[in-house]
Amino acid sequence: MTSPDPFDDLEAELLALPDAFDLPSPPPGQVAAAVRERLEEPARAPAKRRRRWQVAIAAVLAVVAVTALTPQGRAAVAHVLRLAGIEIRIGAAAPTATPSARLPGERPVATSDLGGLVKFRVRTPAELGEPDEALVSDQGRVVSMRWKAIRLDQFDGGLSPVFLKEMGPPWPEEVAIGDASGWWITGSHTLSYLARADGSRLPLRVAGDVLIWERDGLGFRLEGVKDRAEAVKIAASLRP
């Protein structure tokens, strides 16, 4: 190290480098108008639930179009669905037994401490009452509650997928939970966790019947309830 402050030169160079980038961006007014047009679109659709479904279909078509482009994509995955921070790949190989893994950094906490440990408002299903155990994972990204064989995960799933489910047919069944929609998934599927930093995949376990739904931008997955109506009833009882 001969020069006295080598990083300063390099830092100054790095700060100046983007001036030389060839990075055209569309006129801001045009972008704003395009965004506004998209935001106004749903207002013309007839009903809320139908809109959501159309959005889901559009998303599916978009992703299917993409996966169809690569030979590996076509062979491995027939359809991809995204809802509430969960990505579902249908048509993947049937699940084989995977070692049971925990979520990154998963640790038990007192139910009363949950509020201070996560960034979103934690809800409890009134139907099930106080959980036997509450867990926080990945620096507050996921909250899990357990009642015997039942497990409820809640997470800030609006922006990027948190869980990945790989399964064969049948297609998940759309169900109504209050005025929101969710999906009921029957049969076993491979459940993986997608790491927050790089989306890398951590296989967790083979999961059974699961209900997933979204509420106020948060994603929920309820596992371990065999009966669909019972699962929907629990989902609809979230408080506060």
Next chain:
Amino acid sequence: MDDDEAIARSLAGDLSAYEALVARYSTLAHRTAAMLGAGDEAEDVVQEAFVKAYRHLSSFRRDAPFRPWLLRIVANETHNLTRSRGRRSELTVRLSATVSATAPDDPEGAAVAGDRRSRLLEAVRRLPDRERQAVICRYFLQLSEAETAQVLDWPLGTVKSSTHRGLARLREEVGHDVT
């Protein structure tokens, strides 16, 4: 109209106020998406991010700055795109052929500076993912450490260490012959 007022009016359903907010952050959002790996698809990513931001606006904490909150959504959308394409998030920007930092009557000096810039960009491009993302956010986008932590959703310590390691690696590759 400042950000807070625009957000308050957007939350009340005033789409013109949101349009103003979009216009204000559009260029920065495009640069962020393009540099974090969206490449030619930055326009789609940015539009999607602004639509999502509007739909999630009620979860935005009003006492916090809007810029890093928005850029985190842009970064997430970019990440979703590269992942769904099954490719690495690469820095695909190019240097403009016409830009010269030196005087036009000094073609030799301009060529040397241009060569230096392309080598530096190439070195940034080759950095490990985390170090590259940290360097892009801290220097190319000029975000603070705290903003970078929020945008990339990393702990602050990871931002500091990744930036430090990235700079050290860049220095090793191109730093010994500063012109």
